[in-house]
Amino acid sequence: MLKTSLQFGATTENLPIIRHFVQTHIQKVTTDPIKINQITVAVEELCANSILHGNKENPEKELRLELRYQGRDLHIYLYDPAPPYDLHSYPQEPKLLRADTLRPGGFGIYLIRRLIDRIDIRQRKGGSSVYHLVKHLTP
Amino acid sequence: MQIEVLPNGDSQHLHVTLKGELDALTAPKLYERLSQLVQSTPNLTQITLHCKELTYLSSAGAGILLMCMDNFSPKGITLSLVEVQPEVYNILDLLGLTKLLPVNHA
Secondary structure, eight states: OEEEEEEEESSGGGHHHHHHHHHHHHTTTOOOHHHHHHHHHHHHHHHHHIIIIISTTOTTSEEEEEEEEETTEEEEEEEESSOOOOGGGSOSSOBSSOTTTSSOBSHHHHHHHHHOSEEEEEEOTTSOEEEEEEEEOOO | OEEEEOTTOOSSEEEEEEEEEESTTTHHHHHHHHHHHHHHOTTOOEEEEEEEEEEEEOHHHHHHHHHHHHHHGGGTOEEEEEEEOHHHHHHHHHTTGGGTSOEEEO
């Protein structure tokens, strides 16, 4: 079983590090470049949401990303010190123009839902959260 | 992320190359640079983004492309993407942007 983890501060400066970490490890279980990219995008979107919204880009807030490959499934865990948000409560389609900001919105969550097969969210004692994403790697 | 304005453009049509990764960190820089170009080129009608060396696109990058389209379109400026890598095209397609913007494969 492949199991690896990365600890990082809540800053967008760490997004390239997160991508590199994911790509490096996913390449061990699939060679399909589209699939590798899709998983990388989904994980980065999850992390970017936590960095930007949950932790307000406070680099002192530490998150932990864990990848586990079990059977033919990739399990992605994000341990986040911020309270959880409900990925399922967002609209099914991304908004091309949000009324409040007049900017596009919801693209990240839409991508996570399109690219990931299962999403579980759990609040932990003390208010922190765990996001558990599962991606089936069989065709 | 590198943004280069190619010298073969004219006063109406700018060619811009994107190199590297377009994410939440780099997307605002792209918007700022393209907005500067639009402001400093009064007769501009078309911007072509050459994406052969654009290796990654996140939702933030896609959002900025859409915002550019929304903001430049009323000024009569068309935005298009050419030589887009399959991985990047796949993300644009999932978001429905390939129906809104002219996007050509690498």
